[in-house]
Amino acid sequence: MGEHYYDTEHLKGFATIAEGSPELAKKFFDYYGAVFAAGALTEREKALIALAVAHTVQCPYCIDAYTSESLQKGADLEQMTEAIHVACAIRGGASLVHGMQMKEHAAKVGM
Secondary structure, three states: OOOOOOOOHHHHOHHHHHHHOHHHHHHHHHHHHHHHOOOOOOHHHHHHHHHHHHHHHOOHHHHHHHHHHHHHOOOOHHHHHHHHHHHHHHHHHHHHHOHHHHHHHHHHOOO
């Protein structure tokens, strides 16, 4: 293991995760490949979505992978930054809207 909890070398060896269950890994990787193939969305658009989601779920492996993928698919820093801000706005909004649950509960227990 490297110096940090998240070792950047893990990303390079991700395919070896199949060793524990080759059948399930094949299904996952086939599905994964199909998801990221061009369709109604371009591969660049999908990479930008993945980059935003990676920040939302806070996966450093995915952040590295989809930063590289976004660049390889033709995205620029401005587009990638904007995608991250979209993720931030959605995550912040989701936190705020849950405040409605807090307000309702506070009212029930007698604020």
